[in-house]
Amino acid sequence: MKTHLATALCLLLSLSACTAPTSGNDAAVATGAGAQKFMDNVNETLLKLGIEGSQAGWVSETHITDDTSALNARANQRLIDATARFSKESVKFDKLDLAPDLRRELNLLKVSLVMATPSDPKGGEELTKIAANLDAAYGKGKWCPDPKKPETCLDINKITDIMRESRDPKKLREVWEGWHTISPPMRKDYVRFVELSNKGAKELGFADTGAMWRAKYDMPPDEFTKELDRLWGQVRPLYLKLHAYVRMKLHEKYGDIVPVSGPLPAHLLGNIWAQDWTNIYPLVAPANADPGYNLTDILNRRRMAPVEMVKAGERFYTSIGFAPLPQTFWERSMFVKPRDREVVCHASAWDIDSVEDVRIKMCIQPTDEDFKTIHHELGHNFYQRAYKDLPVIFRDSANDGFHEAIGDTIALSVTPEYLAKIGLIDKAPDASRDIGLLLDKALEKIAFLPFGLLIDQWRWKVFSGEIKPEDYNKSWWDLRLKYQGVAPIAARGEEFFDPGAKYHVPGNVPYTRYFLAFILQFQFHRALSQAANCALPIHRCSIYESAEAGKKLNAMLSMGLSRPWPEALEKIAGTRQMDATAILDYFKPLDAWLDEQIKGKPVGW
Numbered sequence: 001m002k003t004h005l006a007t008a009l010c011l012l013l014s015l016s017a018c019t020a021p022t023s024g025n026d027a028a029v030a031t032g033a034g035a036q037k038f039m040d041n042v043n044e045t046l047l048k049l050g051i052e053g054s055q056a057g058w059v060s061e062t063h064i065t066d067d068t069s070a071l072n073a074r075a076n077q078r079l080i081d082a083t084a085r086f087s088k089e090s091v092k093f094d095k096l097d098l099a100p101d102l103r104r105e106l107n108l109l110k111v112s113l114v115m116a117t118p119s120d121p122k123g124g125e126e127l128t129k130i131a132a133n134l135d136a137a138y139g140k141g142k143w144c145p146d147p148k149k150p151e152t153c154l155d156i157n158k159i160t161d162i163m164r165e166s167r168d169p170k171k172l173r174e175v176w177e178g179w180h181t182i183s184p185p186m187r188k189d190y191v192r193f194v195e196l197s198n199k200g201a202k203e204l205g206f207a208d209t210g211a212m213w214r215a216k217y218d219m220p221p222d223e224f225t226k227e228l229d230r231l232w233g234q235v236r237p238l239y240l241k242l243h244a245y246v247r248m249k250l251h252e253k254y255g256d257i258v259p260v261s262g263p264l265p266a267h268l269l270g271n272i273w274a275q276d277w278t279n280i281y282p283l284v285a286p287a288n289a290d291p292g293y294n295l296t297d298i299l300n301r302r303r304m305a306p307v308e309m310v311k312a313g314e315r316f317y318t319s320i321g322f323a324p325l326p327q328t329f330w331e332r333s334m335f336v337k338p339r340d341r342e343v344v345c346h347a348s349a350w351d352i353d354s355v356e357d358v359r360i361k362m363c364i365q366p367t368d369e370d371f372k373t374i375h376h377e378l379g380h381n382f383y384q385r386a387y388k389d390l391p392v393i394f395r396d397s398a399n400d401g402f403h404e405a406i407g408d409t410i411a412l413s414v415t416p417e418y419l420a421k422i423g424l425i426d427k428a429p430d431a432s433r434d435i436g437l438l439l440d441k442a443l444e445k446i447a448f449l450p451f452g453l454l455i456d457q458w459r460w461k462v463f464s465g466e467i468k469p470e471d472y473n474k475s476w477w478d479l480r481l482k483y484q485g486v487a488p489i490a491a492r493g494e495e496f497f498d499p500g501a502k503y504h505v506p507g508n509v510p511y512t513r514y515f516l517a518f519i520l521q522f523q524f525h526r527a528l529s530q531a532a533n534c535a536l537p538i539h540r541c542s543i544y545e546s547a548e549a550g551k552k553l554n555a556m557l558s559m560g561l562s563r564p565w566p567e568a569l570e571k572i573a574g575t576r577q578m579d580a581t582a583i584l585d586y587f588k589p590l591d592a593w594l595d596e597q598i599k600g601k602p603v604g605w
Contacts, residue, residue, distance in 0.1 A: 032102075035093045039105050042086050043392040047354060049079040050392075054352045061344040061361060062334050087113055091204060101562070105393050108561060111216045112393075115209070115508055116200030127196040130189050134506035137189075141182035143175070154178070156272075163272050164279040169257055173489055176267035180492075183500030190500065191469045193508075194462055210460035213510050217399055218564035225460070227578070228512065231519055232453055232483075234580035235446070238587060241594040242446050243485050244603040246277065249284040261602035263487035266480075273502055274486050275451040277443040284443075286593075289436030292429035295419065299366035306335040306364035312422060313374040316410065317382050320543060320550025325381065326356050337363035347373050349380030349407075354395050355388045372411045379407035387560030396561040398568035401516025406557070408521035409528070418542035428540070431589075438539060438590040445518055446587070450483035452515030457483075458499060459511075473498055485605040520569075522582040527573040528553060539586050 053075040060072035090106050098106070115131060117124035144153040154162070159179045166172055197209045206212040207221075214221035243264065250258040250268055258265060270279025299309070307330075318324055332352075337345055345363035347370075352359065358381040364370050383406050387395050397403035416428035458479050461467040467475045473492055476499050480486050492498055499505045526538055532546035543549035556572040566576035573579075584591065 030092045030096065032096060032098055035096060035098055035106065036102060038089070038093070039102060039109075039393075042090075042105075042109060045082055046079070046086075047392045049075075049082055051353050053079045054350060058350060058352065058359070058361075061348075062338075062341075064342040064344065083109075083112055084117060087116070087204065088119065094205070101391075104562070105391060108393055110204055111212060113204075114213065114510055115197050116204050116212065118196060118199040119203055123196055123199060127193065127200065130193045130196070131508060134186055134189055134193065134500075134508070137186050138182070138500070138503050138506040141179075143178035143181055145174075145178065159272055163267075164270055167253075167283075169254055169268060172267045176272065176489075179272055180496060180498055180501045183497045183506075184495065186500040186506055187469075187472065187497040190472075190497070190506070197508075198463060208463040208465075210456075210463035213456070213512075214460070218566065228453060228515065231515075231578055231580045232449065235449055235519075235583050238442075238584060238591055238594075239446055239449060240485075240603050241591065241598060242442055243605075244598045244601055245594050246280070246284055246443075248598060248601055250280070253283050257489075261605065263481055263485045263605045266486045266488050269447075269486070273451065274484065275448050277447040278440060281440050281443055284439070286435050286439060288432065289439075291416070291433050291437055293416070293419075293425045295368035295371060295424065296366065298424055299368075299371065304366055306362075306366075309364060309366070309371055310335060310360070310374055310378075312371075313378045315422075316375060316413070316418075316544055317378060317550075319545045321547050321554065322382050322550060323385075325358065325378075328356065329358055329360075329381070332357070333359040334361045335364050347377055349377040349384070351381070351384040351395075354384075354392060356385070358384050372414050375414055376407035376411045379410045383557050386554060386557035387562075390560045390562055394560045394562040398556070398559065398561060398563070398565035399516065400510070400513035401520055402565065402568065404513060404517035405520035405524060406553075408517060409524040412521060412525045413528075413542040413544060415540055415542045417536070417540055418544045421542075421544060431537075434537075434539065434589055435593050438587055442587055442590055446583070449515060449518055450485075452511065452518060454479045454483045455499075455502065455504060455511035459505070470494060481605070516578070519578055519580050519583070522586050523569075523573055523579050524553075526582040526585060537589070538582075539589070 053072075056068075056072040056075035060068040087110050090109050093106055115127070117127050142153040142155050143159065144150070146152045154175070156179070159175055162175050163172065166175075194209070201207075201209045201212040204212065206215060211221045214224045217224045219227070246269075247258060247260075247264055250264070251260060254268060258268065264274070266274050268280075269277050271277065310333075314325055334343065337343060343363070344361070347362045348360070350359040350361060351357070360374070360377045360381065362370070362373070362377065364374070380403060383397060383403060384395075397406070416425065419425045420428050458467065458476055461475065462472070471494070473494050473496050477488065477492055488498075503509070504511050525541070528543045528546075528549040529538055529541035531552045532541065532543045532549040534541035534543075543553075552572055556568050559568045559571065569578065570576045
């Protein structure tokens with residue numbers, strides 16, 4: 001106990017500068033007993049530091065000041081440093097024959113990092129500094145049409161607004177090209193970042209940083225890459241049809257700037273990265289697209305308070321058998337934007353103590369979008385509660401795609417039928433309204449899939465050395481053309497560094513999780529709808545009030561990260577293989593409709 005306290009105290013003070021005192025009796029030696037003692041210390045220490053980090057993070061985002069931001073940064077750094085040190089220490093147990101659960105804990109610890117610093121202090125310090133600089137460069141990024149007039153400068157929020165609202169192709173091109181000026185200065189640092197992060201990954205036994213990331217998925221890294229290609233192959237035909245239809249409609253709107261055949265112009269899809277096309281829905285909407293009700297209007301007419309919207313979301317989960325949220329959730333969550341201070345309004349779910357102190361943070365408005373977002377965020381909270389009794393390192397989703405997928409799975413159950421059951425609409429509209437709803441969702445879900453795949457395809461090739469620094473930008477656009485069928489309006493040479501204009505690249509945030517989440521949510525939804533004995537088309541199914549669906553869902557959630565994800569998937573879907581055919585089932589009416597719309601038109605690029 002004394003050793004654990006000394007270790008925790010040392011970690012809290014300065015992990016980079018001190019280590020816990022050890023003796024022949026205290027040191028975690030490379031034996032089975034030593035491995036268990038080491039892992040017990042890891043779980044205890046990371047829990048303490050994790051709670052501290054979560055508390056600091058919560059205060060930082062709900063009461064923004066320089067001081068709260070600094071406290072949050074220091075708490076996060078202590079947790080990161082501890083995880084890094086433990087990960088490297090765990091290598092000494094690699095050759096031992098250990099109990100399966102203990103071996104899994106050690107393996108998960110080793111792959112828990114997204115950036116492994118080299119053991120050389122100078123190299124480690126340089127990598128940490130470069131990573132912070134890249135992140136800050138993006139965060140401070142602005143495009144100034146007139147550098148002499150600071151008031152003209154546009155940050156990513158203003159850029160996003162213009163991309164969403166403007167229909168002027170010249171303005172859109174100007175803004176698109178303007179935002180991409182923030183990233184060329186990152187290029188030199190990114191090259192060095194790759195070198196140093198690969199060095200750290202190799203010290204942990206991985207070929208490179210990309211291989212370290214892929215090792216998280218309970219299969220050999222190369223096999224995982226092939227699995228992603230297989231999933232994309234299943235859904236690509238539907239994407240090609242959506243792409244062809246959108247190209248046809250945008251050609252009608254913009255003329256020859258959008259080719260009759262060939263790739264879509266990257267700046268005309270309503271989003272700076274062309275990853276979500278919902279903002280151009282008014283340009284491509286079918287006739288009679290009105291769903292027959294407007295949930296935002298209904299919520300406003302009823303003056304439904306934010307807390308009432310959250311309670312409606314909670315009732316969804318209790319209706320399928322989950323226990324109500326603890327009283328502390330209602331006391332400590334943030335549902336509305338405070339009047340007396342700055343906060344981060346971006347919706348998020350929090351698990352402060354990895355046990356019962358779950359919360360959501362939102363600035364809730366009475367809108368359709370926020371009503372669905374509440375159901376999504378609560379999905380994270382109920383997942384967190386389901387695995388709270390597992391060892392600390394197992395208190396996470398089966399893989400990083402599962403957590404996001406669960407929230408989105410529940411959001412797919414917010415159907416017209418569900419809204420009718422809870423009394424928000426009188427009755428669900430007939431099927432004639434479905435095409436508009438499905439097209440809108442496809443512009444979000446289907447359009448995203450190739451982008452969700454290619455970000456890490458590019459990075460993995462960069463980390464492995466297959467893509468050389470002198471080809472960074474060319475390779476980026478080669479992949480965007482290959483997967484998305486999207487191209488820039490003019491040539492983009494190596495004087496640019498366009499990958500850096502997407503936060504997750506300079507921020508070093510793995511992206512494959514989002515691709516997996518978009519695949520898994522439909523597979524989960526189909527399986528749970530079947531458990532609920534839903535006889536409607538899958539896009540109309542809701543698992544509301546289905547105890548059987550809730551039982552199946554909880555069986556998977558409660559496994560946390562304790563077993564390989566194929567076993568967790570089998571609990572909910574009856575198969576150990578991810579399957580994108582559920583997407584095809586969901587969008588089947590839209591698929592047939594698209595066939596009619598693009599008949600005789602070119603498909604592909």
